[in-house]
Amino acid sequence: MRPWPVVKSFLPFVIGAPLFWALGEVVPSAWNLILITVFVNIVLAVSLNVVNGFTGQFSLGHAGFMAVGAYTASKITLSFADVQLGFLPVAWSDHVIFALALLAAMTTAALAGLLVGLPSLRLRGDYLAIVTLGFGEIIRSIIENSKPLGQATGLSGLPQRTNMTWVGLCALATIVMARRLATSTQGRALFAIRDDEVAAEAMGVDTTGYKVRAFVISAAYAGLGGALVAHAIMLCTPKMFTFVRSIEVVVLIVLGGLGSITGSVVAAIVLTIGLELLREFQSFRMVSYAILLIALMLTRPQGLFGTHELWDLPFIKRFSRTAARAKEAP
Amino acid sequence: MSANPLEVRNVTMRFGGLKALADFSLTMAPGELVGLIGPNGAGKTTAFNAITGVYEPTEGEVLVDGVEVNGLKPHQICVKGVARTFQNIRLFKQLTALDNVRIACHAGCKAGFLDTLYQTAHHDEEEERILARAEEYLQVMGLMHRRDEISRNLPYGEQRRLEIARALATGPKVLCLDEPAAGMNSAEKVELMQLIRSIRDRFGIAILVIEHDMKLVMGVSERLIVLDHGVTIARGKPEDIRKDPKVIEAYLGDAYLEEKHMAVPAGGGEGR
Numbered sequence: 001m002r003p004w005p006v007v008k009s010f011l012p013f014v015i016g017a018p019l020f021w022a023l024g025e026v027v028p029s030a031w032n033l034i035l036i037t038v039f040v041n042i043v044l045a046v047s048l049n050v051v052n053g054f055t056g057q058f059s060l061g062h063a064g065f066m067a068v069g070a071y072t073a074s075k076i077t078l079s080f081a082d083v084q085l086g087f088l089p090v091a092w093s094d095h096v097i098f099a100l101a102l103l104a105a106m107t108t109a110a111l112a113g114l115l116v117g118l119p120s121l122r123l124r125g126d127y128l129a130i131v132t133l134g135f136g137e138i139i140r141s142i143i144e145n146s147k148p149l150g151q152a153t154g155l156s157g158l159p160q161r162t163n164m165t166w167v168g169l170c171a172l173a174t175i176v177m178a179r180r181l182a183t184s185t186q187g188r189a190l191f192a193i194r195d196d197e198v199a200a201e202a203m204g205v206d207t208t209g210y211k212v213r214a215f216v217i218s219a220a221y222a223g224l225g226g227a228l229v230a231h232a233i234m235l236c237t238p239k240m241f242t243f244v245r246s247i248e249v250v251v252l253i254v255l256g257g258l259g260s261i262t263g264s265v266v267a268a269i270v271l272t273i274g275l276e277l278l279r280e281f282q283s284f285r286m287v288s289y290a291i292l293l294i295a296l297m298l299t300r301p302q303g304l305f306g307t308h309e310l311w312d313l314p315f316i317k318r319f320s321r322t323a324a325r326a327k328e329a330p
Numbered sequence: 331m332s333a334n335p336l337e338v339r340n341v342t343m344r345f346g347g348l349k350a351l352a353d354f355s356l357t358m359a360p361g362e363l364v365g366l367i368g369p370n371g372a373g374k375t376t377a378f379n380a381i382t383g384v385y386e387p388t389e390g391e392v393l394v395d396g397v398e399v400n401g402l403k404p405h406q407i408c409v410k411g412v413a414r415t416f417q418n419i420r421l422f423k424q425l426t427a428l429d430n431v432r433i434a435c436h437a438g439c440k441a442g443f444l445d446t447l448y449q450t451a452h453h454d455e456e457e458e459r460i461l462a463r464a465e466e467y468l469q470v471m472g473l474m475h476r477r478d479e480i481s482r483n484l485p486y487g488e489q490r491r492l493e494i495a496r497a498l499a500t501g502p503k504v505l506c507l508d509e510p511a512a513g514m515n516s517a518e519k520v521e522l523m524q525l526i527r528s529i530r531d532r533f534g535i536a537i538l539v540i541e542h543d544m545k546l547v548m549g550v551s552e553r554l555i556v557l558d559h560g561v562t563i564a565r566g567k568p569e570d571i572r573k574d575p576k577v578i579e580a581y582l583g584d585a586y587l588e589e590k591h592m593a594v595p596a597g598g599g600e601g602r
Contacts, residue, residue: 009448177447184446184453185432185439185460188425192433195422202382202416204408204437204500213443307424 016172017165024164032164034276036232039167040225041268045252046174046261047221052250053259053307054178054187055214056194058125061116061132062222062249064139067241068112069105069223070230071143074155076101077231081159098161102170102227109223110216112139117215121208136246143238154237155230162232170228174221178261179311181217190214194259255296257303262310267303333396335360335411335503335536336381341390343376343560350376351560354390358504358536363527365551365568366540369580372557374540375417378506381538382414383407395503409437413502415493417509417540423482427473427492430481431464434499464499470532471495471525487518491525498529505529507539511546519543523550544581548572556580 027035044062051059080097088096120131143149150156181187189210192200201207230236252271256263274292278285296304336358343351351373358364366374379385381392383404391400394410402410413434422430439460445453468474471491476484481492490510497505507526511519523546530537541547547554548568556564556571558580564571571577 009450180446180449184457185436185441186443186446188429188433189436191425191429192422192436195424196420198384199416199420199422200433201404202384202408202414202420203434203496204405205433206403206405217443 012172012176013169016169020168020172021165023168027164033232034273035164036162036167036228038269038272039164039171040228040232041249041252041272042171042265043167043174043221043225043228044249045256045264045268046171046178047218047225048249049253049256049259049261049264050178050181050190050221051214051218052253053257053264054182054190054194055211057121057211057215058129059132059215059218060129060243060246060250061136062218063241063243063245064116064132064136065109065112065219065222066226066229066245067136067139067143067238068219068226069109070226070236070241071149071155072108072223073098073101073105073227074158074230074236075149076104077159077161078155078157094159094161098159098166098231102224105223105227106220107223109226110220112223113216113219114212117212117219121211121215133243133246136241136243140238140241150237152238154235154239156235158231158234158236160231160234162228167228167232170224174224175261175265177217177221179309182261182309186210186213191259251293253303255293255303257305257307259307260303260305260309262308263303263305266305333393334358335395336538337393337396338377338381339391339393341377341380341387341392343373343380343385344388349560351380351557352562354380354557354560354562356538356555358538360503360536361530361534362536362553363530363551364536364538365547365554366538366557367542367544367547367554368557371559372580373560374557375508376560377557378414378508378538378540381407381506382412405437408500408502411501411503412506413497413500413504414506415490415497415508415510417512419489419493421481421489421493421496423480425481426478427468427476427481427484428461428464428478430492430496431467431499432460434496435460435463437500467495467499470498470529487514487522490514490522494525494529498533503535505535505537507537509540509542511541511543519546526550 044066048059048062051057077098083097116132116135120128123131144152189200189205192203192205193207193210197207226241229240252267253264255271256265256267275285275289278288281288334357336356338354338356341351341354342349354377356364366377368374376385380387383399383402383406386401391398393399394407394412397410399407399410422433439456441450441453441456465474465477468477471494473488473492473495476488481489484492494507494510510526511522514522526537526539527550539547539551548571551568554565554568554571555562556577563576563580564574
């Protein structure tokens with residue numbers, strides 16, 4: 001394999017890691033958790049956008065996949081809390097275990113996505129929404145009735161592992177995944193399904209297969225988001241993953257613009273920080289939130305960004321084209 | 331001897347009690363241009379749907395390149411080499427003209443999801459190949475100047491042409507065009523028919539056209555099949571079809587025949 005693609009593949013993370021670490025160092029501690037929430041919401045919104053925005057399927061089950069991921073990761077970090085990988089210093093060992101826990105969270109959530117997706121993606125529109133909604137509730141009631149998962153009180157005393165570097169990299173990973181998908185033949189197949197399923201099928205796109213794949217990828221990143229949340233607040237309870245949580249994510253992507261990664265990111269930043277700023281006006285908080293939503297839906301029903309992306313702006317396009325040419329030159 | 335690109339053997343389509351298509355047979359040689367005509371509700375689009383896998387034939391079989399494709403899904407049949415356009419245009423409306431055609435190149439893409447996520451060299455090569463191929467087909471259909479335009483904003487005639495470009499990009503052996511000239515004026519229709527001929531000559535593929543405009547379809551096709559109420563009432567060269575009393579009866583009614591003192595064909599009125 002030629003070296004450039006390998007570098008290109010991981011370049012965003014190599015650049016991103018020190019930046020997020022620095023951000024974590026300079027941010028006042030009062031803002032720490034808020035920013036972590038922003039990044040987690042980016043993970044959730046962008047991943048849900050792959051199903052709801054790119055593929056045009058309406059899923060309401062994001063909180064369910066979050067729960068699967070959160071509980072998987074929590075169980076792992078709890079059982080390995082006292083284990084130290086011999087060849088590594090303590091701090092590093094903890095984070096290696098956390099990384100494995102995150103991977104496990106993504107895997108189990110992806111499996112859950114496959115399990116739900118295979119039978120239900122034959123349904124369309126409202127029916128799919130109802131099935132995914134039901135799935136989220138099923139997960140929650142399984143957890144509430146399962147002793148090893150702590151029933152309604154959940155799991156507490158989790159180690160605090162989520163820091164700015166982790167959430168930053170995970171948010172970046174989600175955005176990079178979505179963008180690479182959107183500019184590839186697989187992503188175009190998803191868009192085709194959204195625009196006209198019959199025509200997509202006639203043009204050789206395996207519509208059921210691609211819907212399931214989009215669903216699985218989205219579920220995996222939802223699981224990642226769930227695991228990050230649990231290890232930020234050191235707690236994992238069924239109440240964190242109710243139907244309301246799913247709706248919150250749907251609100252983010254609808255506001256940002258279904259199908260727009262930029263829109264999801266901006267909506268996640270603006271709404272999360274906005275809600276935090278409104279905290280001073282306690283009683284007006286949710287009222288103003290609702291008014292904001294209504295106003296936006298009236299003035300821009302297609303969402304803030306529609307289906308547009310930041311990198312579609314002419315001058316950025318020109319820049320990336322120049323960069324590509326410079327790359328080919330030597 | 332190589333197999334015919336498309337062979338339809340005694341296909342019958344039943345929807346409950348309704349026989350939408352009865353005992354339909356068709357063999358197409360490479361590079362042949364066949365017209366499928368008939369009055370409204372004759373079963374022409376049903377025949378298309380049975381060939382392209384939207385419906386599974388109740389009886390009979392469809393062979394593409396000598397391989398039976400009954401029961402396969404439309405996307406699998408597309409890969410085998412049957413592409414189609416739709417009667418009411420079905421473009422990917424929110425995507426650009428280029429992306430519409432690029433999606434049709436999708437089936438031949440060998441780079442998988444992981445290639446995409448890691449942006450491997452393989453992924454880059456495949457994307458470049460798809461781009462070049464899509465641009466080639468846009469060029470063929472004279473749509474290069476619309477490359478980056480959202481397909482929904484194209485004028486009607488160009489939307490039709492884009493749909494044909496998209497169908498061609500799947501690399502078909504048989505191209506099925508469902509009323510490609512619908513809604514066009516006569517000048518546009520003539521131009522389109524010339525285009526269809528040139529596609530056939532350039533790519534050497536078999537083309538099956540559904541068309542309402544008799545003059546047009548007679549001018550362009552080498553062979554015609556006439557359907558009425560799901561039954562094949564005539565087949566043959568355009569000049570013979572024009573004189574066939576059964577066809578005249580189906581289109582103009584038996585009153586016309588009586589007026590002209592021609593015999594009403596036996597069995598021609600069945601199913602009324």
